[in-house]
Amino acid sequence: MGYNFGANRAAWTFFVIVYTTSVSAAAGQDNLLSDLGLDVLDRAKINISLQEYTSVLSTFLRTKDDSFEEVPELRVYRLDNLPKQGPTRKPLKMLFSVPASTDKIESATLRLLLPPQHNDPRVINIAVNQILGTRRKRFIKEEIFYLSNNLTKWCEVDVTDAVLSWTRGQKNLGLELFCRNCHNNLNPSISAITALVHSSSRRKRSIGVSKGRTDCSLRHQKGKGKRKCCRHEMHVTFTKLGFKQMGDILEPKMYEAGYCQGMCPPNYNLATNHSRIQGLMHQLNKREARNFKNKTMVVPKTCCAPSKLGDLDILIVDSQQPDKLKVEKWQNMRVLECACS
Known part of the structure; x- marks a missing residue:
């Protein structure tokens, strides 16, 4: 029975790719949890009283920004x-x-x-x-x-x-x-x-970035051509992200993060002076490429990306004092505005 070197090499290559991808994904997860400061809590030591919970949570809710949720x-x-x-x-x-x-x-x-x-x-x-x-x-x-x-x-x-x-x-x-x-x-x-x-008795109002000049709901109507670069809603539930530590977040359980998507036509909502130069170079290179039969490298057009980010307050058990709650501020967790960059 002959040794099928090609088949075994293919199988080994597949294993290496899968293993490398898994290790990279795990490392990325660890980096995220580390950057957010999420510690592994010893559940046997957690002892949050009813008074501690109601007092801290009431203060947290009273001071919470209601622009999004x-x-x-x-x-x-x-x-x-x-x-x-x-x-x-x-x-x-x-x-x-x-x-x-x-x-x-x-x-x-x-x-x-x-x-x-x-x-x-x-x-x-x-x-x-x-x-x-x-x-x-x-x-x-x-x-x-x-x-x-x-x-x-x-x-x-x-x-x-x-x-x-x-x-x-x-x-x-x-x-x-x-x-x-x-x-x-x-x-x-x-x-x-x-x-x-x-409460159903509280006055309903529109939740969203009412002042954001790139909010899709304000700038664009359905059925009017391709949607230009703007901010879309993205609701994130922490427990669905697959991180066990995020199940320890007391509030919020879900938040509106937002994301940027849309076309960036010439001179539309440019984020910086560099964006303006890149847009001009893209148009110039396109003309040169046509004239010289695609021998010129074309600078890419600007892309829809976040131009302003916001923080998010998180209520969680204090890992150093497991009978207390604490509020942490996670930076750059929300997209506030989008622009072509």
């Missing part, structure tokens, strides 16, 4: 009469007073202050169900709680789907939490749902 309001549904669980291990049932409304729920989180575990496991698996009837329930989420043997710990789990269904009119019969590997009941001392809500 509608700013939600924070609502807290606190359970004052916590159910008393007996010695027999059973699911924890909680009923929160979340009314039906036409408000838009951006996110909702169940927050529990759990007692020291003593001899119980410190890492427990919690299954959260929405109670639909006497014998009916809907699985919402399974979450890992990191507890302590001698300290109280704040734990949280996403319950957006349940809260959203209650606001839309589904009968609110509460939530059920079951610990898969606990020896005793959870017995939280504080329990609350925090929700980011866009």
Whole structure:
């Protein structure tokens, strides 16, 4: 049986290309996370209290720039009469007073202050169900709680789907939490749902770069030829980018980043003096190329690119003080204006 050198060389070349591409992509991801200052958080140490969360987030929302996205309001549904669980291990049932409304729920989180575990496991698996009837329930989420043997710990789990269904009119019969590997009941001392809500009663207004002279919605109408260089909307959801660390961002979960696209005809919205010179050289080289039968290298025309960028405020857990929240400013995260460059 002969040795197929060509086939093996092709396979090896393909492997090298794939490996090199993967390594480059991973390096690019690491550089991005490093540039943004996103640290890997030790989830076992995070202990954000309800007071810390509501206080810092309220201030963050109050000072947030609303030029691009509608700013939600924070609502807290606190359970004052916590159910008393007996010695027999059973699911924890909680009923929160979340009314039906036409408000838009951006996110909702169940927050529990759990007692020291003593001899119980410190890492427990919690299954959260929405109670639909006497014998009916809907699985919402399974979450890992990191507890302590001698300290109280704040734990949280996403319950957006349940809260959203209650606001839309589904009968609110509460939530059920079951610990898969606990020896005793959870017995939280504080329990609350925090929700980011866009109220339907607030006055609606147009969100966008109303003053941006390159905003596509203002400069161009559909069906009138090719669209010239302008700013388009691009909504970015952090959790969809594939970086685990971005799931730790408390606010915003999504933001409008924008991008530039469109034609750059001669003398249109030029960004700099260099852009003007490049545009002139492009026209000159095109004429020379025609006269000398394409023997002259043509300088490329100007391209639609960002001409003004903006920053983005991020609310995240402080990796140095995991019981505190902090606001970071990420630079050059938004396109504000576009021009031909």
